[in-house]
Amino acid sequence: MIDALKQLKSNLEAKPTRGRSYEIISYIVDACLQRDDVYEKLTFEAATLLHCCGTAAEREMDPQKWMPSISVLQKALNLTQTSEARRLRFGYSPGGGRGNVSLYWLELAPEEAENQSGREVQPDEVTYRRSAPGSIKPSITARFFFKKGEIKNRSVVGTAFLTSIMLASLTWIAMLSLVILSLVLRDESINMGSLFHLLIAVIGFLFIWKQSLAPWFKVIDDCVVKAPLGVAAIFEDSCEIEMFRHERSRWTRLVRFSADCPLCGSNIELRQGKPDHVLPLVGRCIESPHAHVYSFDRMTLRGKYIGP
Incomplete structure (x- = not known):
């Protein structure tokens, strides 16, 4: 068991891979190697793994919904191990009822399971998780509007925010129109410098429109779009904005x-x-x-x- 754990740790260090499953495996391996009795089975609750491996935003989620399925954990474990070494597998005890929690642990896999690990059927379906309300931190400029990460569209604050988006879009279009108009009405003939300035203005307009303004119009039809620039806090990972209906009102929220x-x-x-x-x-x-x-x-x- 100890040799298999050391080999697995070596494989993880030699081939670092991103992902929740690999972070959980790495944490469990380190905890197993640091225990006093290496032959004692060490079990982990979902809440413990979430606290030690999850981000600050993810810790607001239900631990069971945050945990990958046991088949996904086993798949990641199989990909990390070499065929020559003795293989490990995930042990799992599902919880149920008051006081009974799900437990996870690592154990040596029987030889029959090792021979069958290469013949697993690849699943073709995934189940998504939606982040907990308020777990995505808005930027400083958006924090006034997105209280707890969401906004009611027809509230006073929501109306002011959507109006500001509309005015910003109109202002941006007007600025581009003025640039083009100033170039057309110039007394001098159009030269390469003028064309270069026009090209820079058009590229800048398209970038700002696509990354900052267009998503607010697109979310009305698509319901979920990638969050525009400047909405989420600078250190937040990639996230989305979702428009949904709740109690006859439409809301917009930051979500991942x-x-x-x-x-x-x-x-x-x-x-x-x-x-x-x-x-x-x-x-x-x-x-x-x-x-x-x-x-x-x-x-x-x-x-x-x-x-x-």
Whole structure:
């Protein structure tokens, strides 16, 4: 057991991989190697693993919803181990009822399981998680509007925010129009310098429009889009904005959808579907973003494998 744990730790250090499953495996291996009695079974609760491996925003989630499925954990563990060494497997005791919690541990795999590990059927479906309300911190400029990470569209604050977006869009269009008009009405003939200034103005306009303003209009139809620049705090990871209906009112909130890749055990996050897919948003594995791709359904929080 101790030799298998040391070999697994060596493999993790030699091939560092991003993802929740790998962070959990690394933490459990370190804890097992640091215990006094290496032959004693060391079990871990989901809440403990969330506290030690999750981010500050993720710690607001239900530990059981945060934990990857046991099949995903085992898949990541299999990919980390070499075929020559004695293999480990995840032990799992599902909880249920008051006071009974789910437990996870590492143990040596029987030889039969080692022989069958290479013949696993690859799953073609993922289940997404939605971050807890208020776990995504807005930026300083957006904090006034997004109380607890969300805003009621038809409230006073919501109306002021949407009006500011509309005015900013109109102002940006007017500025571009003035630049073009000033170049057209010049007494001097148009030269390369004028064309260069026009090109810079158009590129700047398109960038700001696409990254900061257009998502607020697009979310009305798509319900979920990538968060525009300047909305989430600077140290926040990639996130989305979601428009939803609650008690006859429409709300907009900062949210992050994620899943565990059943093919490699890494994390899946929402990214743009284009140019290789027609869907506006797809789930892409952070370790293999063009090969491990899944669809995204915000109502069922499920996705199907759609391939590269």
